[in-house]
Amino acid sequence: MGKPTGFKEFPRQIPTDRSPKLRVLDWNEFHEHMEEPALKRQGARCMDCGVPFCHTGTLLNGMAAGCPINNLIPEWNDLVYRGHWREALDRLHKTNNFPEFTGRVCPAPCEGSCVLGITSPPVAIKSIECAIVDRGFEEGWITPCPPPARTGKKVAVVGSGPAGLAAAAQLNSVGHTVTVFERADRIGGLLMYGIPNMKLDKTEVVQRRVDLLAAEGVIFKTSVEIGKTMPAEQLSREFDAVVLCTGATAPNDFFAKTPGRNLKGIHMAMDFLHQNTKSLLDSQLEDGKYISAKGKDVVVIGGGDTGTDCCGTSLRHGCKSLVNFEVVPQSPDQRAANNPWPQWPRIYRQDYGHEEAAALFDYSHMPGKKLANDPREYAIQTVEFLGDDQGQLRAVKTMRLDW
Structure with missing residues (x-):
């Protein structure tokens, strides 16, 4: 797992960000990329810790500890250190449908559970993850992979946020015909409209993955709100299974009873x-x-x-x-x-x-x-x-x- 003495030789390093005074002038992503030698050194910091906690994915004291989707973090850290980027991408995709999303917006509980973090700054796991998938797209390694055969089963997925897209990707990969229904005018849910563009680019990152899923055979239908523009009973009639991935769209208004809450200028x-x-x-x-x-x-x-x-x-x-x-x-x-x-x-x-x-x-x-x-x-x-x-x-x- 990385270089046995790397954690003693190399300090933690993460990508630089564009200057705050400059980046507020546009809506582009503000993170820069690290060069390959620096990324290999960061992969080398992943120590042979015996019992890694970075990918445990559990709750401790009511908070996430370790990767919630159980990414095989030490394995792809080692592959990056050794320069095996294609293999690192394959290992990353085994557990994560969309590492280009998590590598940008995840708060990285994996780093909070890194064993090296007990005594030193943790391994820069999130930065390495993002670099792996971005290189995969740059090299042309990530291409549509439609299933070799169809099962004849039809599945409806309601909601096109990260859960809906992941469900659609998995179901489609085994041959089911998947239709994703989204009430907004674009696919992506909170990936598209909840997270600002400077943190997650909608065209170059989100839409790129949506287009890839469409090329693999996933059917997307926008501006369809189940229960309003389409009866729920229609889903039961036309599909063999329905997966609900609607998210939590009703705001929790903590100030509903606070005096003056209805004044103009207060927004959710x-x-x-x-x-x-x-x-x-x-x-x-x-x-x-x-x-x-x-x-x-x-x-x-x-x-x-x-x-x-x-x-x-x-x-x-x-x-x-x-x-x-x-x-x-x-x-x-x-x-x-x-x-x-x-x-x-x-x-x-x-x-x-x-x-x-x-x-x-x-x-x-x-x-x-x-x-x-x-x-x-x-x-x-x-x-x-x-x-x-x-x-x-x-x-x-x-x-x-x-x-």
């Missing part, structure tokens, strides 16, 4: 992100059919992946200011005693949207702001939304929490 994240990406793909935002943050003072409530996506999107619109409220306390820089390896490390880290906000705005002089280089403010609970005479949001009333 998925409405904001979905409309932006659709307008971007339809017209490069020229049609104006999206919620614009241009020239506005923006408050993003919630500091997870979706929150940072809202930060990054608002900054690219040209917002006037931006702060991000977290209800939880700030995490420590290192693992706490109650958060041991191989649990997911609950530590302080900045995501891309936070880095961009810190590069554009000076938080050091903001009244009451505790973090000078971060838009986030921790242990903050919103208790009321305040409006003006026109019913427009003008302020947010908050309170600090003592955890």
Whole structure:
């Protein structure tokens, strides 16, 4: 598994990102690629640890620990170190239908469970995964592989997000005729409309895989909402089996009973992100059919992946200011005693949207702001939304929490 002494010889290295001040000027992906020698050194850091935890895929203390899809991580790390890229791709595809997605947007619980991470920075697993599949496409190794024969069975898949696409790929590979129904106008679910383009390119990455599946025989039908535009009974009549992969599309509105919640200017994240990406793909935002943050003072409530996506999107619109409220306390820089390896490390880290906000705005002089280089403010609970005479949001009333 890699070079036996590699973890002692080579430091952890991950790809550089484009400058925050430059990347907010466009909607292109912001991650750069590492050169092959650097990637081989990172593969060499995968130690012969005996009992790898990186691919265990379990829950510890309510959080993912190890790869949820049980990727054979030590094996393809070793193959990259040895320069066997085609074999590494084959090994990666044994467990992962779409490594070009996970290699870009997965939070990498595998790295949190890396044995090397007990004493040193973990192996750069996510970067290696992305490099393997990207090289596979560049070399022309990833091509349509339709099944040699059909079973005569027809399967309907409702929903075209990652679960729906993976189900369709697996069912089609054994010869069933698969039709995927999607209520939106494009295939991909949250891959297409939930994750912003700068984190996951829709044309060069998502649509490329959709086109590959179509070439393998998967049938896609968009703008079809089961139960509305097509009766559910029709699926039962026309198909031998139905797989439901609808996801969770109803937002959990924590502030439904908060005074002022119905003021204009308060939006759910998925409405904001979905409309932006659709307008971007339809017209490069020229049609104006999206919620614009241009020239506005923006408050993003919630500091997870979706929150940072809202930060990054608002900054690219040209917002006037931006702060991000977290209800939880700030995490420590290192693992706490109650958060041991191989649990997911609950530590302080900045995501891309936070880095961009810190590069554009000076938080050091903001009244009451505790973090000078971060838009986030921790242990903050919103208790009321305040409006003006026109019913427009003008302020947010908050309170600090003592955890």
